[in-house]
Amino acid sequence: QSNTGRILADILKQHEEEPKSRIDLLDEYDFIIIGAGTAGCTLANRLTEIPEWKVLLVEAGGRENFVMDIPLLASFIQFTSANWKYKTVPSNTSCLGLQNAQCNHPRGKVMGGSSTLNYMIYTRGHPKDYDAWAALGNNGWSYREVLPYFLKSEDMTIPKLAENKKFHSTGGYLTISHPPYRTPLAEAFVESGLETGQNIVDYNTDTMIGFSFLQNTLKNGTRWSSSRAFLHPVRMRTNLHVTKMSTATKILIHPQTKEATSVQFTRGNKRHVIRARKEIIVSSGAINSPQLLMLSGVGPRQHLESLGIKTIQDLAVGYNLMDHIALGGLIFTVNQSVSLKTSSILNDPSNALNYFSYHKGPLSVPGGCEALAFYDLKDPTNPHGYPNIELLFEGGSIVSEHTLRKGFGITRDLYNAVYKPIEKRDTWMVLPMLMRPKSKGRVMLRDRNPFHKPLINPNYFQYDEDLETMVGGVKKTIELSKTKGFQKFGTKLHDIPIPACKKHVFGSDDYWRCAIRHLTFTIYHLSGTCKMGPKWDSSAVVDPRLRVYGIKGLRVVDVSVIPEIPVGHTNGPTFMIAEKAADLIKQDWGVTINNYSDELN
Numbered sequence: 001q002s003n004t005g006r007i008l009a010d011i012l013k014q015h016e017e018e019p020k021s022r023i024d025l026l027d028e029y030d031f032i033i034i035g036a037g038t039a040g041c042t043l044a045n046r047l048t049e050i051p052e053w054k055v056l057l058v059e060a061g062g063r064e065n066f067v068m069d070i071p072l073l074a075s076f077i078q079f080t081s082a083n084w085k086y087k088t089v090p091s092n093t094s095c096l097g098l099q100n101a102q103c104n105h106p107r108g109k110v111m112g113g114s115s116t117l118n119y120m121i122y123t124r125g126h127p128k129d130y131d132a133w134a135a136l137g138n139n140g141w142s143y144r145e146v147l148p149y150f151l152k153s154e155d156m157t158i159p160k161l162a163e164n165k166k167f168h169s170t171g172g173y174l175t176i177s178h179p180p181y182r183t184p185l186a187e188a189f190v191e192s193g194l195e196t197g198q199n200i201v202d203y204n205t206d207t208m209i210g211f212s213f214l215q216n217t218l219k220n221g222t223r224w225s226s227s228r229a230f231l232h233p234v235r236m237r238t239n240l241h242v243t244k245m246s247t248a249t250k251i252l253i254h255p256q257t258k259e260a261t262s263v264q265f266t267r268g269n270k271r272h273v274i275r276a277r278k279e280i281i282v283s284s285g286a287i288n289s290p291q292l293l294m295l296s297g298v299g300p301r302q303h304l305e306s307l308g309i310k311t312i313q314d315l316a317v318g319y320n321l322m323d324h325i326a327l328g329g330l331i332f333t334v335n336q337s338v339s340l341k342t343s344s345i346l347n348d349p350s351n352a353l354n355y356f357s358y359h360k361g362p363l364s365v366p367g368g369c370e371a372l373a374f375y376d377l378k379d380p381t382n383p384h385g386y387p388n389i390e391l392l393f394e395g396g397s398i399v400s401e402h403t404l405r406k407g408f409g410i411t412r413d414l415y416n417a418v419y420k421p422i423e424k425r426d427t428w429m430v431l432p433m434l435m436r437p438k439s440k441g442r443v444m445l446r447d448r449n450p451f452h453k454p455l456i457n458p459n460y461f462q463y464d465e466d467l468e469t470m471v472g473g474v475k476k477t478i479e480l481s482k483t484k485g486f487q488k489f490g491t492k493l494h495d496i497p498i499p500a501c502k503k504h505v506f507g508s509d510d511y512w513r514c515a516i517r518h519l520t521f522t523i524y525h526l527s528g529t530c531k532m533g534p535k536w537d538s539s540a541v542v543d544p545r546l547r548v549y550g551i552k553g554l555r556v557v558d559v560s561v562i563p564e565i566p567v568g569h570t571n572g573p574t575f576m577i578a579e580k581a582a583d584l585i586k587q588d589w590g591v592t593i594n595n596y597s598d599e600l601n
């Protein structure tokens, strides 16, 4: 096959295998799922395993295309209509070096949702994360009980890891692999761990502390979004209907019986109202799920009434907003051309050729992220510690990838003063990332218009402790940069200070505190806004079976049900939540399921 033939084959495959948008919809379905993101696609697959259940999947965005699946170009998608393009409210304590002191929050508006925009890093979290969920009163969500659902999805293709059957499985829908390309800088990062007495670990086991190359949701060097993983293989199921470019604007709930009956959505200029015989499932993500519930009269009474929305059920919707943030712009220069520089990579035709012919080469590295390390800075010598910091390693930086600067929204003045002088240099970057934030924020409606963006206040650094932990992560990174592995490339910390932080000595704790407040980078893990909790928890929106309190026939299944954010990244946990939710739903409708949790006993 010629190269053109191969590119065409990629384009066609994506085009042919994604389920088509149905023009003629039924008046009624058994289940209506709102949102074809990580959770929605997984759930749509599992529920349509029951042939007599008719399922409608409603997605506001359009189709995924083959460019979105080129790993290195991950951040480019943020500039397309496949992104909801949210921003936080302006702050005077965080995001200060970003335009208008607002953090950008991309979210996927496309088949696959944020799994089509993300950086494909696959982590699950620590056993203590899930044991803490269970300890809060969420029966069924301890690590022992959720691990089988991680395994159920998984198709681990890294041979050495696949051997560990307790923590990995093969043959599932969700393929996990290493990218087929690695920079020598990524090797140096992992070596720096060994040199400083850390271990190399498989972080998707019960021991996370240590260093590792990334495990990615990547198949054959291309993005493995939830849609490609879970929907493409079942596109022939006649009981699954998908409607794209369809924005749900309201869930109709009977004010007396409190039963959720129908979903109202807009497709083109037309409004549709479709009934659900059994259940409506909101899988619209951490911003849109609370928005839709509030627009439908489910949310904090005072807030809803201030906007003239009649409250059907008074619940703490929109609270408990969590995220993982990092200091952006912690950059190191090197004196050899060993880094990932997107423009040079794209200018060299052999890279495109290598990618399109074999899905190999630098274009196969997801967003330039290559490796990570987990540390428990509170218990640094314990190899079984509970991480409070992740160091995410990139074999390039914001100077080698302009979309990163734009995506984060760094002001031009700050960029020109600090980073422009090293634009031509080879660089690497670590994002020291806060793992267990104490600070929590809130999503609120701006008004009653479903097409207006909600207000997002993440409340970063509400607790000083969060800032202090991040300073610890910065110092750890600088320590690693001094190891032999990095020094053989002439690694040097880029030390032009951020103008607004010049009042502090460069490299002092005060300087880093100031830098973190200026270059507050989200790692895009918004979560928790429709919190799962037992009935005595007044901050809970859904019960441990993910049913919205007080409303019949309505569940939330996505990243927003997370009560406390797990360490690592949130895509993997969201797949798990959807897998488990599918079984909860099946059980509640009398379907006998394999009890995966029992298998582990």
Ligand SMILES: Cc1cc2nc3c(=O)[nH]c(=O)nc-3n(C[C@H](O)[C@H](O)[C@H](O)COP(=O)(O)OP(=O)(O)OC[C@H]3O[C@@H](n4cnc5c(N)ncnc54)[C@H](O)[C@@H]3O)c2cc1C
Binding pocket: 034, 035, 036, 037, 038, 039, 040, 058, 059, 060, 061, 106, 107, 108, 109, 110, 111, 112, 113, 114, 115, 117, 118, 119, 120, 121, 122, 123, 246, 247, 248, 249, 283, 284, 285, 286, 288, 289, 292, 523, 524, 525, 526, 557, 558, 559, 560, 569, 570, 571, 572, 574
């Ligand atoms: C840029 C970026 C990078 C990330 N990188 C990583 C990473 O490397 N690793 C990782 O683990 N996590 C990562 N994440 C986070 C992870 O992808 C998300 O936590 C996860 O995808 C959330 O899944 P979800 O099902 O809750 O929501 P989503 O996947 O966001 O899905 C929600 C879906 O609902 C649709 N929708 C919303 N409102 C409506 C409506 N009213 N009507 C109809 N449809 C609607 C949306 O269009 C979307 O398709 C990243 C996220 C982003 C944005």
